[in-house]
Amino acid sequence: FKRSGIRRKLKPETYLLQEENGxxxxxxxxxxxxxxxxxxxxxxxxxxxxxxxxxxxPDHPINEQ
Known part of the structure; x- marks a missing residue:
């Protein structure tokens, strides 16, 4: 996460996963x-x-659909 803007809100950062020599x-x-x-x-x-x-x-909300 990175803080940016006047209000310094946290925004997610995305980075490319790269391969070098395996x-x-x-x-x-x-x-x-x-x-x-x-x-x-x-x-x-x-x-x-x-x-x-x-x-x-089992009762966690992530399992409910």
Whole structure:
């Protein structure tokens, strides 16, 4: 997210996922390497760390359709 405008509202930022020599990364002004481990279902952003998928609870609104 990025703050912009007079009221400094947060707006989402979108970055292109690029590949170089088989490695994925985003260029946000500095390079952020991205990797995914399918066996453990972990997404890693360097230098920000690991993100693990959370299974939503059965009564969570995201499951209601």
């Amino acid at each position: 490695n994925l990364f985003m260029n946000t002004g500095f390079r952020i390497d991205v990797s995914y481990n399918e066996a453990t279902d972990i997404l890693t952003f360097s230098p920000n760390g690991d993100y693990v998928r959370v299974n939503p609870k």
